[in-house]
Amino acid sequence: MTGKSKGNQDMPAMSALKILENSASLGITAAKADNLGEWYQQVLTKGEMISYYDVSGCYILKPGSWSIWKKIEAFLTKRFEAMGVEDCNFPLFISQDNLQREKDHIEGFAAEVAWVTQGGSSKLDKPVAIRPTSETAMYGFFANEIRSHRDLPLCLNQWVNVVRWEFKDPMPFLRSREFHWQEGHTAHISEGEAASQVLQVLDHYADMYEHLLAVPVVKGKKTVNEQFPGAHYTTTIEGFIPATGRGIQAATSHHLGQHFSEMFNIKVEDPSVNEAGQKNLPIHVWQTSWGCTTRSIGVMILTHGDNKGLVLPPRAAKVQVVIVPVGIRAKTTDEDKQKLYERIDDLAKSLQEVEVRVQVDLREGYSPGWKFSDWEVKGVPLRLEVGPRDLVDSVVTTARRDTGVKGRIAFSEFQQEVPALLEAIQKNLFDTANENYRAHRKIITHWDDFVPALNDKNLCLSPHCLRGLCEDEIKKLSARRLEVDKITEDAKAPSMGAKSLCIPFDQPDGLVKGETRCVNPSCGELAQEWVMFGRSY
Structure with missing residues (x-):
């Protein structure tokens, strides 16, 4: 018989009592709208996506979810290979000296780095980090591998697991201490070539979410406050979880500029010729990095799932x-x-x-x-x-x-x-x-409408000055302050404030530069762009 379900079809018929016991535990007993956390846990376990493990924040990915991840891998690999990207694999461990070589970068991960301090019965002279990301692990190799502009572009990608020792409440797929991802790292001769790569990868991520997982996303650029540590700038795709009205970062693609190449001395001779007909001095390469994680599976489940359980898009489902x-x-x-x-x-x-x-x-x-x-x-x-x-x-x-x-x-x-x-x-x-x-992206130009829109489970597209301090203030102003908030409307707000999710590439009409004011009433500055704000994961 073709495609038989697992389980012994030749076993004796189960007793009526056994069937009744199985039926009682089969369905989802929590409503998605009433208790999202319990609903999500039941959907993942009863839907056979994960099993729990005895290390907090780590999960067993069962065939149902792992097959989806492999489909994501196949979808993206086909497109990466067409760009000239090659797969590789770097070690899991990163030396302390290497990881701390780039101060700004490691500060962004310092609280989440897991360290190995002992091997067997012997303490290590220096602790070894379990990779939180691989920029510092890979760029020494880049410096040795790239000898000439003819070695460019160098485009590598790896599908690996990563550890970030989160201290927040873990949530399978969305926030875990170990997760799986792909991370691409490239080096280019020019800023423009690197910029083109950044946007091309971002388009592939958006296509994967929308065409494979049936999840809509918004493409944009992160504000300086929210960009990747050490990046020249960061582009992103942002998803939305209707049940909570919160945004979620779905994948990112970073233009690293020459920041890391200067730190790791990755340089080549400039192939161009100056006005005097002489070759220019050596230049540092321009770099990118980009990644997409198993978070994508959680976003898909939260987007489509209902009170009966999982709802899987056919293109992603293990069984269609x-x-x-x-x-x-x-x-x-x-x-x-x-x-x-x-x-x-x-x-x-x-x-x-x-x-x-x-x-x-x-x-x-x-x-x-x-x-x-x-x-x-x-x-x-x-x-x-x-x-x-x-x-x-x-x-x-x-x-x-x-x-x-x-x-x-x-x-x-x-x-x-x-x-x-x-x-x-x-x-x-x-x-x-x-x-x-689309219905939950609200254009908000007046602060009086900002928090009520968030409380109604919306994201706010608002004119903003792009100043980091103003952004911090908006986050504080939109958070619930129990000792201050007396208004019923504001009292409904969760403790989390709204942060900037992205500066959407697709900007709404209506903002007039030089005239439109920032949405923050205490700012007083003129707005530079529409920024999408929201409470987020």
């Missing part, structure tokens, strides 16, 4: 279609049952021929209704039900996970209609999320 036999009664003969199973096997093979990931659920001792709930919790995009009557009519019954709508497909149209239906589900998930995100 599950076929469940129905209509088998006590009076059904073994011959009729075998005939049904053989037809289901043929249907599964026909879907595999058109590259649909299909699984057949032949588990004995479980009712069709129990199986339906099981696959709903796991978020399988499309369920097909096939019974003896369907064989007579030469049709299958379809049930969409995104809408719950049921329909029928004729056997004769099976190979065409099922993939088309999966694409319709993919599109609907993105369109619904995109419409929601």
Whole structure:
């Protein structure tokens, strides 16, 4: 039988009591709108995305989530390779001297660096860091590898795990002490070539979120306050979690300028010729770094999941279609049952021929209704039900996970209609999320409207002066201050203030430079850009 569900189909039928016990624990018991934390935990465990581990902040990624990560890897690798990026792998450990070589950079990670201080029974003379990121690990190699401008561009990427010893409350995928990511590092002859690379990678990240995970994002540039430590500037894609009204950084791409190349002495002769016809002096290379993490899986789950469990986009799902036999009664003969199973096997093979990931659920001792709930919790995009009557009519019954709508497909149209239906589900998930995100990006020009908009679970697009001190003040002003806030509206605000998420590339109309004031009432400066502010993860 093709694509059989794991589990022993030959086992004796389970007792009614055992089935009842399993059914009671199968579904999601917390509502997403009422208790997001409990809902999220149940969805991840009952949906078989993760298992918990005995080291706080570290999680076991089960096949359901790991397969999504591998699809993300395949999606991005294809595009990175087309850019001339090559995969490599650097050691997990970074020497103390190397990590602390770049002061501004390490200050951004200092509180989160995990150190190895003992090996076996011997204390180390110098502690060794477990990589929080690999700039300082890789750039000594860059200095040795790049000898001439002919060695440029040098474009490397690695798919590895990273440790950042978070002291905040851990949240699987979104905030964990160990996570998986890809990190790209490149060196170029000119500032413009590096800048082009930064934006090209950012486009690939946005495409991955939108076309693979069906998650809409906003592309933009980080303010100086929020950019990567040691970067010339940082570009970003920002997501949105409707259940909390909070923004979330989805991926970043950094223009590092010549900051690290000067620190690590990565330089080449300038191939250009000056006015006197002489070669110019050696120049330091221009660099980029960029990364996307398993956080992407958490963003996808929070965006699409509902009170029944996971809702997976078909392009990302490990199993796109599950076929469940129905209509088998006590009076059904073994011959009729075998005939049904053989037809289901043929249907599964026909879907595999058109590259649909299909699984057949032949588990004995479980009712069709129990199986339906099981696959709903796991978020399988499309369920097909096939019974003896369907064989007579030469049709299958379809049930969409995104809408719950049921329909029928004729056997004769099976190979065409099922993939088309999966694409319709993919599109609907993105369109619904995109419409929601757009509805919750509010243009706010007056401070009196700023905090109420945040409290209504919105992000604020506001005119801003781009000064760091003003940005800090907005964060304080938009936070709940129990000893001060007496107004009912402000008292609803969570303790978290709003920070700048990005300066969107797609700027709204209406801001007049030289005339429009910054949204901060105590600032008094003129606005330079629309900035997207929000409470965030």
